[in-house]
Amino acid sequence: EAGVVQSPRYKIIEKKQPVAFWCNPISGHNTLYWYLQNLGQGPELLIRYENEEAVDDSQLPKDRFSAERLKGVDSTLKIQPAELGDSAVYLCASSQQGAPGDTQYFGPGTRLTVL
Amino acid sequence: AQTVTQSQPEMSVQEAETVTLSCTYDTSESNYYLFWYKQPPSRQMILVIRQEAYKQQNATENRFSVNFQKAAKSFSLKISDSQLGDTAMYFCAFMIGNEKLTFGTGTRLTIIP
Numbered sequence: 001e002a003g004v005v006q007s008p009r010y011k012i013i014e015k016k017q018p019v020a021f022w023c024n025p026i027s028g029h030n031t032l033y034w035y036l037q038n039l040g041q042g043p044e045l046l047i048r049y050e051n052e053e054a055v056d057d058s059q060l061p062k063d064r065f066s067a068e069r070l071k072g073v074d075s076t077l078k079i080q081p082a083e084l085g086d087s088a089v090y091l092c093a094s095s096q097q098g099a100p101g102d103t104q105y106f107g108p109g110t111r112l113t114v115l
Numbered sequence: 116a117q118t119v120t121q122s123q124p125e126m127s128v129q130e131a132e133t134v135t136l137s138c139t140y141d142t143s144e145s146n147y148y149l150f151w152y153k154q155p156p157s158r159q160m161i162l163v164i165r166q167e168a169y170k171q172q173n174a175t176e177n178r179f180s181v182n183f184q185k186a187a188k189s190f191s192l193k194i195s196d197s198q199l200g201d202t203a204m205y206f207c208a209f210m211i212g213n214e215k216l217t218f219g220t221g222t223r224l225t226i227i228p
Contacts, residue, residue: 042218098213101148106160
């Protein structure tokens, strides 16, 4: 069974440029999460989807960040414009049915560097 | 708000020895889930072990076991017969329902040959 797929693995951009990250969850997983991991810290949730609906986006900085999961499968996270402080690892995770305590499976992440 | 505290930023142990990583958490909820994740240099978070708060029995997965003390809000991870491949960052995490995972700041574990 394929795991959570993310691309790209690395991205270097100039500040004020846009950037997008893509995630394909494990087949059949209805719940998808985007986390932000700063250096030396644990991941923090940006947004959670149940199928195509964003059910928790309270931590997503909506002035510059946006996300979509149009068909309830893969998802894209976008930053426009990027700032120096956005340099971090962006992790995608999925869980099967979103039931209480469901294990979240993580992708390898995208390391973003903003110059 | 829930918080997770890992008080050991770094630990090291000789190969084949046993090591225990500490984790405490704070919540007013009575039903929740606790996890230990491993993050090697490749960055991929890998589930190590999972514990349901309503179960008194401590979870075990091969060489990995937990000591879950609900009243003390403590959830430590014990790694027995440590191997070089256990070298990684270890994160303790907490979840209510199917909501977000709340992570601690991690413990960097190094297994010394």
